[in-house]
Amino acid sequence: MTLSLDQARTIIRKTLEKGRAENFKPLSVVVLDAGGHVQAFEREDGASPGRFGIAHGKAYGSVMLGMAGTAQMARADAQAYFMTAVNGVFGGQVVPVPGGILIRDADGAVMGAVGVTGDTSDNDVIAAMAGIDAAGLSAEV
Amino acid sequence: MTLSLDQARTIIRKTLEKGRAENFKPLSVVVLDAGGHVQAFEREDGASPGRFGIAHGKAYGSVMLGMAGTAQMARADAQAYFMTAVNGVFGGQVVPVPGGILIRDADGAVMGAVGVTGDTSDNDVIAAMAGIDAAGLSAEV
Amino acid sequence: MTLSLDQARTIIRKTLEKGRAENFKPLSVVVLDAGGHVQAFEREDGASPGRFGIAHGKAYGSVMLGMAGTAQMARADAQAYFMTAVNGVFGGQVVPVPGGILIRDADGAVMGAVGVTGDTSDNDVIAAMAGIDAAGLSAEV
Amino acid sequence: MTLSLDQARTIIRKTLEKGRAENFKPLSVVVLDAGGHVQAFEREDGASPGRFGIAHGKAYGSVMLGMAGTAQMARADAQAYFMTAVNGVFGGQVVPVPGGILIRDADGAVMGAVGVTGDTSDNDVIAAMAGIDAAGLSAEV
Structure with a gap:
């Protein structure tokens, strides 16, 4: 099972709402499907231009x-x-810090992932969790 | 001037609505800012996984x-x-077919671009134009 | 829904058996999941070393x-x-000839793909179809 | 001398059987020939999509x-x-941790290599050794 666009929209909208409520810096949020392919993305006004990549x-x-x-x-620390x-294998596309969050279905299988960037990594996670909770999904930070 | 996230959302939402109204294949829509950086993206359910790239x-x-x-x-035909x-210069990231649409402000300056893929190139353009019109913006296909 | 390893094994084994029955040149067969990631691969003895990539x-x-x-x-001909x-977007990893076969579920959704190489493109397809049929799956060549 | 497909199949099958017997996480196993080219690969259901690359x-x-x-x-530690x-020379395709295992013939010449990933590096090696032993081959971890 993979994420639907409706689920991805809910995650993004609620993540951004949480960021505004907490007065975080402008956030950018991507949702990937179970194969690692982009389903949806939004970058708030004022965020730096490279935030999609992060x-x-x-x-x-x-x-x-x-x-x-x-x-x-x-693992990167150790x-x-x-x-x-790993980044050589995956073309330099891996950013190994908090804010990359796995979404699992009821059986524990990965349905996709959310990536948030813009404020501190810890705050990025707080915002993302609000979005994933609002979509009724289970997360691994 | 560049596009706002609100404008990007309107473009994407209305492009997808047009695709559903015309019974096009599942569409994917990206909005880039005046610097060519990703502002927002959505891929409809049923679209193939590589549609962000296209x-x-x-x-x-x-x-x-x-x-x-x-x-x-x-130019590619000629x-x-x-x-x-050009693709050598830009890392292979240019797909030179209809469905890539420039958005200009009242003075003719580029504010960003929309990319649509999923149906024929001509239908991709029809959907995109509905989105850009709904946002009250001026387009060059 | 994506392919299981058991299904991938059946496809590969039966594709190679068909190749032997028809006296085709040594074949190589890959099975990818719905996200385009490698599930299983086998290269017959005597095949050239670059056949995984093809x-x-x-x-x-x-x-x-x-x-x-x-x-x-x-499309490449036209x-x-x-x-x-497209190959620029996908890092040069696309080989646009027959022998790349989509596998669809009962609802028409893509479950993955099979790639066969070694003999003529037409014979590669004949072998692949035997494998996909043996697994009870539906194919689009 | 290089590995045969039959030998590669035995290695993979027995490596995966060992993983199941030890209750390891889902494993992925690749066998390369003496030229470093892919001979065979299998990824167990439940393994993450990027495991072929690792x-x-x-x-x-x-x-x-x-x-x-x-x-x-x-060497990486030192x-x-x-x-x-080295990764610059080899296009970022080298992952220098245990679970990459050389297979040598009776004269000590390299016949190929096995790569296993999915559990800890130590457990990856335990599984791989069971596979290589079952094929009657000599390994260097």
């Missing part, structure tokens, strides 16, 4: 490795050359 | 060259090696 | 574009620069 | 350098910039 890199690594951003960061090598 | 390539070439998809296709060379 | 390119383009090899070849541009 | 990177570096994953990791440079 949001995508957080979510893309999560799907391709089956490992969310926090776990990727731990064994930097491993994450460097 | 939509992006149509819009990206439009912004980077200041030339919409129809003009790019004419001088294929020129578009091949 | 088989992969046939199947990968099929999934990413939602268009099987025969349709891709028609508008060569379009397929060149 | 398995391949472990085995590919082993063949190209004539040095198995454990030795590559030691001299990270060397492995970074």
Whole structure:
């Protein structure tokens, strides 16, 4: 099972609403499907132009490795050359920090991933969780 | 002046509505800003996974060259090696066919571009024009 | 729905058996999932070393574009620069000839793709169809 | 001498059986020939989509350098910039951690390599060794 566009829209809209409610910096949010392909993306006015790439890199690594951003960061901290090598394999498209979040179905299978960037990594996760909760989905940060 | 997220949302929503009204195949729509950077994107359910890349390539070439998809296709027909060379310069990210549409402000300056893919190139343009019209913007196909 | 490893094994084994029964040249067969990612691959003894890339390119383009090899070849014949541009977008990983075959579920959704290479493109398709039929799946060549 | 497809199949099947017997996470196994080219690959259901690239990177570096994953990791620990440079030469396709295993013939010549990924690197090696032993071949981890 993969995410629908309706689910992706809910995630993005509610993530951005949370960012405004918390007065975070302008956020950018991408939703990828179970194969790591872009389903939907929005970048708030005032965000820097390169934010698609950062949001995508957080979510893309999560799907391709089956490992969310926090776990990727731990691995990068412990064994930097491993994450460097992973980026060689995946064309430099992996950004191994919090804000890349796996979405799982009731059986634990990955349905896709969300990538948020713009404020601190911790705040990016707070906003994303609001979006994923609003869509009634289960997340792994 | 560049496009706002609100304008991008209107363009995407109305482009997809037009596609449904005309019974086109599932569409994907990207909106890029005046610097060629992704502002927003949506891919309808049932579209093939690679559609972000195609939509992006149509819009990206439009912004980077200041030339919409129809003009790019004419140039590719007349001088294929020129578009091949352009793709060398831009990392292979230019897809020179209709469906890449420039958005201009009242003074004629480029504000961004829309890329649509999924049905025939002509139908992609029809859908995109509905979206751009709904946003009250001026387009060059 | 995506393909299971068991289904992929059946497709590969039966494709290779058909190749032997028809006395085709040594074949290579890849099965990709609905996101275009490798599920399984086998290269027969005597096949040239680069056959993974060719088989992969046939199947990968099929999934990413939602268009099987025969349709891709028609597009490349009609508008060569379009397929060149597509290859720029997808990192040169698309081989637009017959032998890239889409697998669809009962609702018509793409479950994955098979790529076969080694003999003529037409014979590659004959072998692949035997494999896909043996797995009880529906194909678009 | 290089590996045959029959030998590759035995290695993969027995590696996966060992993984199931030990209750490891879903594994992915690639077998490369003496030239570093893909002979066979299988990814178990439930493995993340990017596992072909990781398995391949472990085995590919082993063949190209004539040095198995454990030795590559030691070199990366001692001299990270060397492995970074190696990845520049080999297009980023080398993943220098355990789970890349060289297969040697009776004279010590490299016949190919196995790459396993999915559980911890140590468990990946345990599974791979069961596969290589079952094929009656000699390994260097």
